[in-house]
Structures are given as structure tokens and as C-alpha cells.
Amino acid sequence: QLQLVESGGGLVQPGGSLRLSCAASGFTLDYYAIGWFRQAPGKEREGVSCISSGDGTTYYADSVKGRFTISRDKAKNTVYLQMNSLKPEDTAVYYCAAAPWLTYYGGNYLSRGEYDYWGQGTQVTVSS
16 A cells, blocks of 8 residues: 655756656655665665655765755655756666654664665666
């Protein structure tokens, strides 16, 4: 019943922008931090950004700070990742994930081990 569905991926040139969406169903964002992760071929899944369930505190990996922005629309139960100034190194499958009670108990907001629920992923390719 609890589902996360990513959308918005695609092919974009370096320097371009994309906005990813993570639509949640079966739960609200009240007690779930929502994180964005990415995985390139042959590499480990890494945390990109996270927004907490309470006051909406945001977290970013150093590699995307200043370029990516995470936000949420509670009315739509959707979290977004605005990606600007995209680089070829950003090419990966992007996943959103939900972490129950992470905000309350605390932890590493960009650690995949904190997250219990995952979407199917959306491909982002940055290439000339």
C-alpha cells in the first residue's frame, strides 16, 4: 500500500536542468523523511538530498550543493528535486526513499540504511 513513484528523468545536456518528482501514496509525510539517492552503473547507491518530516530541514551531498534543491508539497504528498547546472557525473538512476521516524530519532539523513521504502527509480542522463 505504501508506494513511492519517481518521475521526471530524461536526457539533458550539461548545464541543463531537470525536476524530479516523488509521489507518495499510502502514507503522509508527517513521520517520513524523504531522501533522494542515485546509483550509477558499477557504483554504490549514494545519498543526494533529504528533507525531514518535521520542519522540512534539508540536507545535501557536497557534490550537489548549490545546484540541487529539494522541496515538498504536503497537499500533493510529493517531494521534488530540482536539478540545475547538471554535469555528466550526475548521470545515474535516481531513487526516492522514505525513512519512518528518522527525523524524530535522528540519524544519518543521507545513509541508505536509514530508509525502508524505495521507489522504482528514474533515469537521468547528462550528455552532449
